[in-house]
Amino acid sequence: MKASEIREKNMVELNKELVDLKSELFKLRFQLATNQLENPMKLKDVKKSIAKVKTIIREKELSGAEK
Known part of the structure; x- marks a missing residue:
């Protein structure tokens, strides 16, 4: 998924x-084990997607606090 x-x-x-x-990461880790x-x-892809989503959530929180 793109940013x-x-x-x-x-x-x-x-x-x-x-x-x-x-949830998907948990399932993948279980399959790996x-x-x-x-x-x-x-x-790796799921971890990167989680990081992207968390980053954008934080950006929105900060932009909301500035207003």
């Missing part, structure tokens, strides 16, 4: 996206 797509979402959607990504993970690069 521009994430920035278009509101805070409720961003928080839901964050919860979904964390049980040797069922087919694509280990998926872990």
Whole structure:
């Protein structure tokens, strides 16, 4: 997911996206531990997506505080 797509979402959607990504990361880690993970690069992608969402949430919090 691109940062521009994430920035278009509101805070409720961003928080839901964050919860979904964390859930997906948990499932991927479980698959990795049980040797069922087919694509280990998926872990890296999900972690990056979580970081993007958290960054944009923080940007929106700071911009809201300045107003």
